[in-house]
Amino acid sequence: MKTRIIAKLDVKPPYVIKPIHFEGLRKIGLSVDLAKKYYEQGADEVMYIDIVASLYQREILFGEIKKTANELFIPFGVGGGVKTLEDFSKLIYNGADKVAINTYAINENPEIINQAAQIFGNQAVIVNIEAKKWNKYYECYTDCGRVRSGKNVIEWVKEVESRGAGEIFLQCVDNDGRQKGFDIQLSKKVVESVKIPVVIASGAGNLEHIKELIEYSKPSGVAIASLIHYDNFSIKEVKDYLRKNNIEVST
């Protein structure tokens, strides 16, 4: 299977920002412009995460999402602040193909995963994981990597799979934005723990990091942000490099 290359947009609407360790926000540009740019560069998907919606407990800004979706003819995943089945429905209506949920499902009502999968199909339900290492195990965090949930990452991914989630989107709080490489050990463990696709984010600082992750952890997709935000590389360059290294990616 071809590994998907996904552009991750951490959004504080209307801007894409780039935190380091989920803190210290820097403005990169408008989400509308960046989504279009990465689409044109050959991204397989765009993942839009409103990183402050849960934290500030405010409503999802559907208008910004619709605008961002408008220029895309590739799949568009959206997350951040999702709490109800109506949120799923409205996001899909406004151009999302899949919806990512984290804080609400883990803290309040995991049953929403079952319900959403039954209504929207499991392919439309992504569970976003914010993992942070504690001694020997990894714990799920919520509210943009700020709040501990008490859930073990491996146990939680198995649970959400059995509840009907169609994909895991794994972010690592310790690696995010640092551009020092992915947590390939945790990634491999998560990929091998479930049968559903796993997308790995957090850590791409150079092309070798991506190659190492794909070869070692065998994820279904890799999400990149900082690497492309600062124009160090385009998505096309990432794909060309992987192809040269015998890793299958889409054209």
Next chain:
Amino acid sequence: MSHIIGIVNYGVAGNIHSVEKAIKKANGKTLIINTLDQFNQVDKIVLPGVGSFKNAMKQLENIGFLEVLCKNTKPILGICLGMQILSSVGFEYGKTKGLGLIHAEVRPMLIDTKVPHVGFNAIEVTYSNDILIGLEKEEFYFMHSFEVINYTDITSLTKYEGHKFVSSIQKNNIYGVQFHPEKSREAGIKLLKNFIDLEKR
């Protein structure tokens, strides 16, 4: 005649916005079908799909669209779940009767690898038709856990980790694609354009 493509809106689960903008990008005129009488105003029908087989059929029944779709004689394009429900029966969350426009069943993909099958993948055209013209070498975006089992109306197959499944079908003017043309870059827009241009030539 102005030639309008109707997009069936069946409640919570349709990604109609994405389909509508892709058809517009392919220079098609669109009408979102929200009420029964709007079927008379369109020349072709697109049945989009995000959701589960069972829920989709329930929604179509609730809004009273089942009969008009079953008896429809206009060209119709089912996308993903929209293709699956063209079948006689589906097995997602129990056994559910489909529209029965194509003699087929919809079953979970029987493979020992990651499911859902998500991502761009190639199609192998087994029977070329008007909507696949010029697209034989293209990749399309797939996002599904179920597959259509059919032996008589296949127009293309796709291989996923050694397993071949039906990626598009056609029976008379009924077309179905398992992939999402609205999410498949220029190749998808071209397929939609081919559908728009059907019988206009």
